[in-house]
Amino acid sequence: MTESKSLPEPGERGGAGFERRVPPGDDHERLVCRDCGFIAYENPKVVVGAVVSRGDRILLCRRAIEPRKGLWTLPAGYLELGESADEGARREAWEEARAEIEIDQLLAVYAIRRISQIQLIYRARLVSDAIAAGPESEEVGLFDWEEIPWQEIAFPSVHWALRDHHRLRDATAFPPRSNPAEAGGADLL
Amino acid sequence: MTESKSLPEPGERGGAGFERRVPPGDDHERLVCRDCGFIAYENPKVVVGAVVSRGDRILLCRRAIEPRKGLWTLPAGYLELGESADEGARREAWEEARAEIEIDQLLAVYAIRRISQIQLIYRARLVSDAIAAGPESEEVGLFDWEEIPWQEIAFPSVHWALRDHHRLRDATAFPPRSNPAEAGGADLL
Numbered sequence: 459m460t461e462s463k464s465l466p467e468p469g470e471r472g473g474a475g476f477e478r479r480v481p482p483g484d485d486h487e488r489l490v491c492r493d494c495g496f497i498a499y500e501n502p503k504v505v506v507g508a509v510v511s512r513g514d515r516i517l518l519c520r521r522a523i524e525p526r527k528g529l530w531t532l533p534a535g536y537l538e539l540g541e542s543a544d545e546g547a548r549r550e551a552w553e554e555a556r557a558e559i560e561i562d563q564l565l566a567v568y569a570i571r572r573i574s575q576i577q578l579i580y581r582a583r584l585v586s587d588a589i590a591a592g593p594e595s596e597e598v599g600l601f602d603w604e605e606i607p608w609q610e611i612a613f614p615s616v617h618w619a620l621r622d623h624h625r626l627r628d629a630t631a632f633p634p635r636s637n638p639a640e641a642g643g644a645d646l647l
Numbered sequence: 648m649t650e651s652k653s654l655p656e657p658g659e660r661g662g663a664g665f666e667r668r669v670p671p672g673d674d675h676e677r678l679v680c681r682d683c684g685f686i687a688y689e690n691p692k693v694v695v696g697a698v699v700s701r702g703d704r705i706l707l708c709r710r711a712i713e714p715r716k717g718l719w720t721l722p723a724g725y726l727e728l729g730e731s732a733d734e735g736a737r738r739e740a741w742e743e744a745r746a747e748i749e750i751d752q753l754l755a756v757y758a759i760r761r762i763s764q765i766q767l768i769y770r771a772r773l774v775s776d777a778i779a780a781g782p783e784s785e786e787v788g789l790f791d792w793e794e795i796p797w798q799e800i801a802f803p804s805v806h807w808a809l810r811d812h813h814r815l816r817d818a819t820a821f822p823p824r825s826n827p828a829e830a831g832g833a834d835l836l
Contacts, residue, residue, distance in 0.1 A: 475664070475683040491680065494664040498687040502726045504765055537691045542758030543765055544825070563822035567753060567767065569731030576693055576732055576767075578756065632820055633752035636733070 502574040506546035507534020509623040510559050512584040515600035516620065519554045521612055522596040529612035532619060533557065534579070543578045551582070555598040556590040559583065566622050566635040568615050579619045581626070691763040695735035696723020698812040699748050701773040704789035705809065708743050710801055711785040718801035721808060722746065723768070732767045740771070744787040745779040748772065755811050755824040757804050768808045770815070 478487045481497055489498040509532060510517040518530045533554040537546040544561045551557040559582040568577040584600075591598050601607075603624060611617055622635040667676045670686055678687040698721060699706040707719045722740040726732060733750045740746040748771040757766040773789075780787050790796075792813060800806055811824040 475680060476685055491664060491685075493682055496665055496680075496687075498685075500728060501690060501692050502728055502730070503690050504693055537765065539689060539691055539763040540760045541691070541763075542760065542825070543756055545758075564753070564756065567732055569734075571729045571731065574728040574730075576726065578765075631822055634823060636731070 500574075502576055504537040504543070504546075505534055505575055505577040506537045506543050506580075507532045507550055507577065507619075508547045508559060508561070508580040508582040509565055509619050510551060510555075510557060510582045510584050511623075512587065512600055515602055516606065516623070517551075517555055517557060517584060517589065518599055518601055518606070519591070519595040520597040520599075521594065522591070523594050526612035528596065529610050530607050531612040531616050532579070534577070537578075544580060547578070547580045547582065552592070554592045554595050556588070556592055557598075558585040558588075560585055563631070564634045565626070566619055568618060568637050570615065577615055579615075581623060689763075691765055693726040693732070693735075694723055694764055694766040695726045695732050695769075696721045696739055696766065696808075697736045697748060697750070697769040697771040698754060698808050699740060699744075699746060699771045699773050700812075701776065701789055704791055705795065705812070706740075706744055706746060706773060706778065707788055707790055707795070708780070708784040709786040709788075710783065711780070712783050715801035717785065718799050719796050720801040720805050721768070723766070726767075733769060736767070736769045736771065741781070743781045743784050745777070745781055746787075747774040747777075749774055752820070753823045754815070755808055757807060757826050759804065766804055768804075770812060 475491050475493050476489050476498065477492055479490055480487055481490060489500065490496070517533065519533055520530050521527050533551040535550045535553070537543060541549070547561060548559055551559045562581040562583060564578060565581040566577070566579045568579065570577065589598050589600070606620065618638055626632055664680050664682050665678050665687065666681055668679055669676055670679060678689065679685070706722065708722055709719050710716050722743040724739045724742070726735040730738070736750060737748055740748045751770040751772060753767060754770040755766070755768045757768065759766065778787050778789070795809065807827055815821055
């Protein structure tokens with residue numbers, strides 16, 4: 459899950475030429491260029507990824523980049539323009555773990571409100587044992603449930619997805635999960 | 648589903664001060680301000696909505712705005728910053744049809760590749776018969792399946808959602824549907 463954020467937070471100044479104000483006819487503050495009036499709309503971002511299993515083992519990637527460099531995560535990242543969510547999840551598995559995966563079904567839709575992110579996490583199977591670290595991973599591995607490095611997980615939503623995957627391991631058709639109740643519609647990431 | 652697009656298409660010029668070029672250290676064309684170097688990242692947009700039923704009848708809204716003014720659609724629109732997908736679907740039902748709804752489960756995740764849109768459409772129940780046109784609707788109504796104005800539906804994905812909802816009307820737990828096969832990973836919208 460890489461960061462490519464360049465827009466300032468509400469209340470901050472924009473790029474050199476940008477400011478936040480309510481354009482005529484609108485009812486929300488937008489980022490508006492002081493020079494040319496260009497409006498840079500801001501929208502929630504979509505992260506796509508997968509809990510990928512091979513038998514009882516789960517694929518994890520040790521992050522080679524910030525944030526949370528050195529910690530373990532699922533193969534996941536920003537959905538690209540013109541891509542479907544499952545295509546994005548397959549692409550990320552390839553980019554981060556050189557893993558060829560077969561999507562089973564949507565495991566969860568999580569909302570990370572603080573950073574306006576929607577995460578679509580699939581349940582998937584690894585097609586072959588051939589995996590390798592991509593450029594954003596230091597290392598990749600397949601872990602039995604008991605071997606998962608719980609103290610070195612990069613993001614709360616990785617915990618959620620691993621737990622949801624484990625709870626649903628014998629389910630064949632289920633509605634996707636959402637943020638865990640204990641996270642209170644969570645803002646933990 | 649309102650349009651709030653201000654960014655030019657690939658190949659077009661940006662706002663007065665913007666152009667498309669590959670910033671240093673990047674590998675994709677971005678919208679860059681010629682004056683201040685500000686990069687306006689473009690990401691897929693998330694539409695959230697619901698097929699809302701009351702008994703056997705389905706809630707539809709006649710659009711009061713372009714595109715497809717005068718045609719019938721589901722209550723749906725762009726996810727806002729800081730919102731979860733189901734919260735967004737509830738908000739849109741209120742804004743467009745003054746409908747108080749109870750989300751059941753995620754019906755479908757559609758990809759509209761041509762406009763880089765991901766649609767999360769829920770199955771929901773109308774809590775009371777009290778509905779009314781919001782500012783973006785000319786009219787709202789509850790329709791039996793046979794009464795749905797099929798020739799006056801605003802978007803292909805509304806057809807998909809209505810059909811998926813109908814097929815799954817007796818299902819209690821199911822994986823969300825995706826683009827119909829006949830749409831070939833569709834680009835019809």
